[in-house]
Amino acid sequence: MxxxxxxxxxxxxxxxxxxxxxxxxxxxxxxxxxxxxxxxxxxxxxxxxxxxxxxxxxxxxxxxxxxxxxxxxxGVTKKAEKIGKYLVDEGVDQCGYCSPGTIMSILYLEKCIENPTDEEILHFMNGNLCRCTGYVGQLRAIKKYLEGKK
Ligand code: FES
Ligand code: FES
The missing domain is CATH 3.10.20.30 (Beta-grasp domain)
Structure with a gap:
């Protein structure tokens, strides 16, 4: 079909x-x-x-x-590279297997919630699992990325 x-x-x-x-x-x-x-x-x-x-x-x-x-x-390589740099700076990008899905969720988070709290970020991202790193570095990276956009 x-x-x-x-x-x-x-x-x-x-x-x-x-x-x-x-x-x-x-x-x-x-x-x-x-x-x-x-x-x-x-x-x-x-x-x-x-x-x-x-x-x-x-x-x-x-x-x-x-x-x-x-x-x-x-389709969003420029934005993805930018987010990727924040993830790398916080040591979140290790094997990288989860990164494309994580970045697509971060872009959607950015669209859905203005100035999200830590709890909102964690809640929003809880469907994206990463088996290499924890989620604390990821939270830092997302916050710095969103801060950098203001
Ligand atoms: S491969 Fe789709 S949610 Fe895991
Ligand atoms: S960096 Fe390896 S699964 Fe996330």
Missing amino acids: KINLKINGEKKVFDVSADEYLADTLRKNGYLSVRKGCDTGSCGACTVHFDGKAILSCVMLSLRADGHEITTIE
Whole structure:
């Protein structure tokens, strides 16, 4: 079955099967920033923006994405690099496997909450797991990034 998507501003047509999930469709078509850590909607590694909202692409059927707009980290490289520097400065980026999903969630946080409290940041980010570092450095990095934007 064919689906029409707009990915990172470009119109694309992909052939998908009825039981295929969006994370697999994206990876199959070269969007390798979309990682898979659990395939059950529990780790956040596959986070992308779907019509501007952060979603877990490993639990969304590709057919449901027909006609919608997807943003992966490949579509926001400048912003991602900026956030990445803050993560690196705080020692949060180790293996980097979780980073694309984490950055897509940080960008969505920035859009959703103005001047978030620590609790709001932690709550917002709690679906993005990182197995290398703790979350204290991540909190520092996010706060410094948001501060730097003021
Ligand atoms: S791979 Fe999608 S939430 Fe873990
Ligand atoms: S840096 Fe390795 S899982 Fe997050």
